[in-house]
Amino acid sequence: MxxxxxxxxxxxxxxxxxxxxxxxxxxxxxxxxxxxxxxxxxxxxxxxxxxxxxxxxxxxxxxxxxxxxxxxxxxxxxxxxxxxxxxxxxxxxxxxxxxxxxxxxxxxxxxxxxxxxxxxxxxxxxxxxxxxxxxxxxxxxxxxxxxxxxxxxxxxxxxxxxxxxxxxxxxxxxxxxALSKYLFDNRYGTGQSVWDGINRSTNLVVAGKNVVVVGYGWCGKGVALRAKGLGAKVIVCEIDPIRANEALMDGYQVMPLAEAAPLGDFFITVTGNRDVIRKEHFALMKDQAILANAGHFDVEISKTDLAQYAVGRRKVRQNVEEFRLPDGRRIYLLAEGRLVNLAAGDGxxxxxxxxxxxxxxxxxxxxxxxxxxxxxxxxxxxxxxxxxxxxxxxxxLGIKIDTLTLEQETYLKTWQLDN
Structure with a gap:
């Protein structure tokens, strides 16, 4: 062929x-x-x-x-x-x-x-x-x-x-x-592979740092869970009040991105939307903040805003581009803002x-x-x-699970419950 x-x-x-x-x-x-x-x-x-x-x-x-x-x-x-x-x-x-x-x-x-x-x-x-x-x-x-x-x-x-x-x-x-997709692929697959890509690209410690996860769907849940496992302090930014409550009860801080921007060491976008991190957020970020995207398209981090705001840019490592801002701060963008787990890892x-x-x-x-x-x-x-x-x-995997008895199946199907 x-x-x-x-x-x-x-x-x-x-x-x-x-x-x-x-x-x-x-x-x-x-x-x-x-x-x-x-x-x-x-x-x-x-x-x-x-x-x-x-x-x-x-x-x-x-x-x-x-x-x-x-x-x-x-x-x-x-x-x-x-x-x-x-x-x-x-x-x-x-x-x-x-x-x-x-x-x-x-x-x-x-x-x-x-x-x-x-x-x-x-x-x-x-x-x-x-x-x-x-x-x-x-x-x-x-x-x-x-x-x-x-x-x-x-x-x-x-x-x-x-x-x-x-x-x-x-x-x-x-x-x-499908349940067998998003409960596993989106949560455990994204969670592990995103950090594989970030760690491979940066070779920096995660423990003790602030990780901002933007979006708390199943992919965001996985990214936050693995960040927590690596010892990070996790902040979740959401627009959905139910997901925000879920993140809160999962033990994470919840706040608007404008409040999280000055705190984050790592930012990971997982929303499926565009221009989630924009110029007003870049203006608030600390020196050497690291940005990564885990959404499908490279539109979640506004690369246009970042390029226009920066006064200089250079590639400093494989899959790491440095943007120097007017006041001397540096922001690092991983994998051109594309899917970090695949563009900088094996997925x-x-x-x-x-x-x-x-x-x-x-x-x-x-x-x-x-x-x-x-x-x-x-x-x-x-x-x-x-x-x-x-x-x-x-x-x-050689794993067996239980099955319902006939009586249990019948019990679950009837509204007439007796002892």
Whole structure:
């Protein structure tokens, strides 16, 4: 597939294969699915386009889908998370790939368009860029799409907007909203991998410092929990009064960002919104404050405001850029304000993505098997799939759980309670 792909260097494939082999050994649910797919070939004759962070876990998902008989093409959902050696290994496995690390905005869009030239029947998106393109300029290809899945909060928000405006052209499954996804991927995956990226980039101690977590959804909960575990004093900034109360009862300080700005040593944005940290906040920050983003797009920290406010900037470490302010203070931005866990690290642990990607594979199967019944709407992952993935993980780990007796099931279903 090399002649049909756009990649950096096919010679990198051997080290990419090693990365894929490593995660394969730690993704038992996907491995069980692979055995099933090899036997049943449920995607035979179908083309699947995958727009995700192109690293080893995603590569294994692509191979599992391929084992089900699909032709697979991949592209990146973030140019700084692409690992060129992994992409090269996929091409050697017969999977089309259109991505390389550090792609310019023009190259990034060209890669998205190339994967749509593939004319997919099914898609997996992360952040909604592929779906947006299908609805803006590639509606011819959209007519061929049976349906797809969305991996992350930002993408689900965009799909909800499309559905609300009655413009969604095909059924999509909100994989992000499945219990087996956000309770684990968003909380434990983001929580660990964000600090992996920050620590790898800065090599600074976290214990005893003030960490400001902006946004207390499931990703924010994970980031705050791991910061607390590293010995930080955690401040949470929120707009939702329920989440603010939750953060308070979880033992964190809660305050507006304007009050937290002079206190923070580390700032991590996890909101899914834009311009969350702006010039008025930069003006209040202490010298050598460190900014990182864990939301999907690089818009949560206003890079425009920071660049305009600064009188000088330079790269001081890999994935660390220093902005010098007029009064001499320095603010450090990690990974260009992109997803710090992927742009400056390897992303979520393999065991976490095992759950998320198993949900993706099963959800594609659900769309294919029910395509005559599904409308152009946003669907939740069926509860049966959600729980099946959770059960498979427990089985893979050799863990057993209790089951209800017949009497207990009956008790829970009746309103007539007796002793």
């Amino acid at each position: 090399l002649n049909e792909s756009m990649i950096r260097d096919i010679k990198l494939a051997p080290q990419g294969r090693l990365k894929i082999e490593w995660v394969e050994n730690h993704m038992p649910v996907l491995s069980l699915l692979k055995k099933q797919f090899i036997s049943e070939k449920p995607f035979a004759g179908k083309r699947i386009a995958v727009c995700l962070h192109l690293e080893a876990k995603t590569a294994y998902l692509a191979k599992v889908l391929q084992s089900g008989g699909a032709e697979v093409a991949v592209t990146a959902s973030n140019p700084l998370s692409t690992q060129d050696d992994v992409v090269a290994a996929l091409v050697e496995e017969g999977i089309r790939a259109y991505a390389w690390y550090g792609a310019s905005p023009e190259e990034y869009e060209a890669h998205l368009n190339k994967v749509l030239d593939f004319q997919p029947d099914l898609i997996i998106d992360d952040g909604g860029d592929l779906v947006a393109l299908l609805h803006r300029t590639r509606q011819t290809e959209a007519g061929k799409v049976i349906g797809g899945c969305e991996e992350t909060t930002t993408g689900v928000l965009r799909l909800k907007a499309l559905e609300r405006e009655k413009k969604l052209l095909f059924p999509m499954v909100a994989v992000n909203d 979520h642990p393999a065991e976490i993505m095992d759950l998320s990607f198993a949900l993706q594979a099963y959800s594609l199967l659900f769309i294919l098997e029910n395509r005559e019944k599904l409308e152009a709407k946003l669907y939740r992952v069926p509860d049966s799939i959600d729980r099946k993935v959770a059960r498979l993980r427990l089985e893979a």
